[in-house]
Amino acid sequence: MTKLNMLKVVPAVILGMIVLVIVYTSMQSMRANAWYFNALNIVQESDGALSGSSFKAAENAITLATTMDPEHPHYWHFLAHIKMLGLAGIDTTSSKQSEYVQQTYQQIEQALLKSVSLRQTWPQTWIALAQVVSYQEGPTDRVYDYIQQAKKVGPYKLDVHLGVIQIALMHWSDLPPVYKALYVNELKLASKYGYKFNNVFSMAKQMNRLPIVCLSLQFGAHFEAVRNTYMFKKYCD
Template identity: 60%
Template sequence: MIDLKYRKFIQIGFLAIITLIICYSSMQSMRANAWYFNGLNTLKQLSSPIDNSELLNAENAISLATEIEPTQPHYWQLYAYIKMLKLTTNKSFIDSDKKKLVYKQVEQALLKSIKLRKTWAETWISLAEVVSYQEGPSDRVYNYIQQAKKMGPNKIAVHLGAIQIALVNWHQLPPKYKALYVNELNLAVQHGYQFYDVFNIAQQVNGLPTLCLSLQFGTAFEKVRVSNHYRKYC
């Protein structure tokens, strides 16, 4: 009888411990999710021009989310996005060593995201972009682009990301990258109005002369050549 009662106490204690663990885990997930949406909503409501204090609040929120629950791939992706946005917003005031540090932090965050979920094409192309800032048009960057294309062969973000990498590194671009650039332009133009984002991208990276020259040839770009965007930028 005593052994039976003892076993029951053990079972009840064991169940209580499991319940506490589950409750704690659920609470942690809720806290992390709250901080994630705090950061996301802060980004959606950014003022124009962007206020650095708002970016800092968003960064602090997503940092807390990744600390509390580091197993969520979208947390790491948002963390990387905010880091790059801060760098872009303050690029005139950040020295080269700081930029290298941020690039490495972003790269590591994206690698963590990919380790947790390998099927997001946008994560692969973002990784390709940030590594290209560090290495130029390297084989590693090319492989990341190929992974992005494999996961999202019809995604406009992948096409535009590959085009941006090519334009940034045009003067040192290997032949396989130039072939990739031409191919991605032809794929991107099939997305209709979404293609016109390519002009803003080219302007940001001082690649408009190269882009405009590329669009002068080929039947695929006939409608582009008579568009307002083409007349404005080219």
């Protein structure tokens, strides 16, 4: 082969390799997306109450998605979500389950850290990270930093307000003053969402923290609108 012919062939070979890489990457992305929707459908069909078999199927599907497209932040977020759903039917305070629960929390934390490393602008991931770390450490400085990140990128997101309130209520007995101030502020912000404030009441009821929320709402003009709602009368009267 002459030097001239080689000069023609080499770029063609390189171009062909680039095309193959692009095709392979696209195929992997499409397959990952299919596995993601497989997992999503399982979760939606189970209405968030994953049984042993459905949990395993959803977990396997989303794990395949993260393997095929590890740079997709939402796949990592959804993996964490599925693992958290898997704990819903478990007594997380049981000593028999403590090792499994702790390992799962760590796996969730790692998945969320991977997600935020790829996408820093999604507040739901930051607040989920704050929540799972608080389950392990309590209301620490690290949790507070994650909360601040969530508030920075999603200052008007109800999910963020609810997440902060949930963290505060869970650790109420040993809540530092800075967290109590944060709790009151997030309660004020959540009160501006009208009927959606019902999410605060239902969450507090599930956590056996309803008296704390009701007492918090008794004072201050900023909660007057909430006090005049049927929700307040239903849960607090």
